[in-house]
Amino acid sequence: MHDDSYLTTEEAGEYLRIKARKVYELAAEGAIPCSKVTGKWLFPRAALDRWIASGLSSPEGFSDATPPAIMGGSTDPLLEWAVRQSGSGLASLPEGSESGLRRLARDEVAIAAIHMHRDSGDDSAANIDAVRAMPGLHDSVVIAFCKREQGLVTAPGNPLGINSLADAVARGARAMFRQQGAGAQLLLHRLLAADGIEPEQVATAGGVAATGQDLALAIRAGAADWGIVTRAVAETHGLGYTPITWEHFDLVVRRRTYFEPGIQALMRFLPSAGFRERSAALGGYDITDIGAVRHNS
Numbered sequence: 289m290h291d292d293s294y295l296t297t298e299e300a301g302e303y304l305r306i307k308a309r310k311v312y313e314l315a316a317e318g319a320i321p322c323s324k325v326t327g328k329w330l331f332p333r334a335a336l337d338r339w340i341a342s343g344l345s346s347p348e349g350f351s352d353a354t355p356p357a358i359m360g361g362s363t364d365p366l367l368e369w370a371v372r373q374s375g376s377g378l379a380s381l382p383e384g385s386e387s388g389l390r391r392l393a394r395d396e397v398a399i400a401a402i403h404m405h406r407d408s409g410d411d412s413a414a415n416i417d418a419v420r421a422m423p424g425l426h427d428s429v430v431i432a433f434c435k436r437e438q439g440l441v442t443a444p445g446n447p448l449g450i451n452s453l454a455d456a457v458a459r460g461a462r463a464m465f466r467q468q469g470a471g472a473q474l475l476l477h478r479l480l481a482a483d484g485i486e487p488e489q490v491a492t493a494g495g496v497a498a499t500g501q502d503l504a505l506a507i508r509a510g511a512a513d514w515g516i517v518t519r520a521v522a523e524t525h526g527l528g529y530t531p532i533t534w535e536h537f538d539l540v541v542r543r544r545t546y547f548e549p550g551i552q553a554l555m556r557f558l559p560s561a562g563f564r565e566r567s568a569a570l571g572g573y574d575i576t577d578i579g580a581v582r583h584n585s
Contacts, residue, residue: 293333300331304340337543355542357550360397361388362471363499364537365520366567367401367433374557376550382499385418386469392540393424399551400540401433403471405478415538416583429546430583431539433558437519437572438475439531443507446528448514453483456514462493464503464512471535472500472516479516479532501525519572534574538582555579 297315300322301308312329314320321335356379359371363382371378381388381397388400404414419425442450450456456463466473480487493512497503500517504525507515522529541551557563558578567573 295331295333295336297329297331300329300336303331303333303336334547338547354548355392355395355398355545357548358397359399359401360391361385361400361402361540362537363501364401364433364436364518365501365524366436366570366573367537369566370557370563371554373562374554376553376557378550378554384467384470385474389418389422389425389540392428392542393422398541398545398548401537402540403436403475403535403537405471405474405535407478407481411478412536415536415540419540419583419585425540425542426585427543428540428583428585429543429581431541431555432577432580432582433537433539433575434567434578435534435574435576436537437531437534438472438516439519439522439529439533440514441504441507441517441522442514442528442530443510444526444528450514450528451530453479453485457485457489457491460491461513462491464493464495464497464506464515466500466503466516467496467498472503475533475535476516520570523571536582543584 295303297311298308301311304311311320315322315329320331321339322329322331357377358379358381360381360383362385363380368380371380378399381391385402385404388397388402391397392400402415402418404418405411406414416430419428419430440450440453442448448459448461450459450461477487480490493506497506497515500521503515503517504521504527506512507527508525519529519531545551564575567575
């Protein structure tokens with residue numbers, strides 16, 4: 289089986305968009321990352337990426353500093369567990385998907401976890417579109433973490449009989465909203481629009497839940513009647529749950545920081561048996577494509 293993490297001379301030429309003869313010359317001069325195995329040159333793709341990035345020209349006074357080892361954006365029980373178990377050392381700053389992308393663009397975080405949604409239509413590429421539209425993320429990579437199930441969460445036993453958004457509105461049930469720009473809030477607006485419900489028709493509990501866990505705790509405490517969270521969060525808190533949709537939950541990093549130790553520790557851990565077992569135990573995850581590059585700017 290061909291390992292595309294190591295390129296032949298011809299493949300390296302195609303990858304760098306130069307002639308194979310020039311690749312030979314650079315290799316002979318020791319000017320390009322390479323290794324000679326049984327008389328043939330091999331070029332590590334990752335090392336080539338670093339080599340290219342090291343030659344990027346920057347405006348005078350520009351500092352290409354390494355961002356702090358922080359994960360911004362959205363939060364997720366499986367991701368939080370993986371960050372800890374991998375020994376990545378990454379700190380967490382869960383403020384919502386849009387905020388995470390903005391912080392990534394400003395080099396305030398090293399990685400952002402996102403789950404974006406469009407107002408209507410197929411939103412399977414919504415994460416990629418959001419990255420493309422964010423100024424300053426021209427050197428970013430979108431990496432698949434999972435697909436996860438989102439649904440309507442209610443109090444244990446669902447005492448109000450809420451099985452749809454229409455039920456919630458008809459019963460005057462109090463919703464707990466997430467902050468503006470959070471993926472779950474974008475999804476809620478999408479779902480309301482699909483049902484022809486105006487946000488103003490929804491009774492609210494007041495206040496905003498910073499995370500899905502906070503939303504679940506509010507419902508558990510009786511401070512709200514329903515909201516939108518993942519199956520994993522609902523089942524962890526023993527709440528009523530009605531599945532609605534599956535979404536892409538992706539990680540976004542800059543190419544130049546992908547090889548930082550913390551991010552690499554997390555990436556190495558994701559294919560592990562322990563990670564697969566944890567995802568199955570939590571429920572509501574599809575990790576078939578984990579680690580796949582969905583977009584490379």
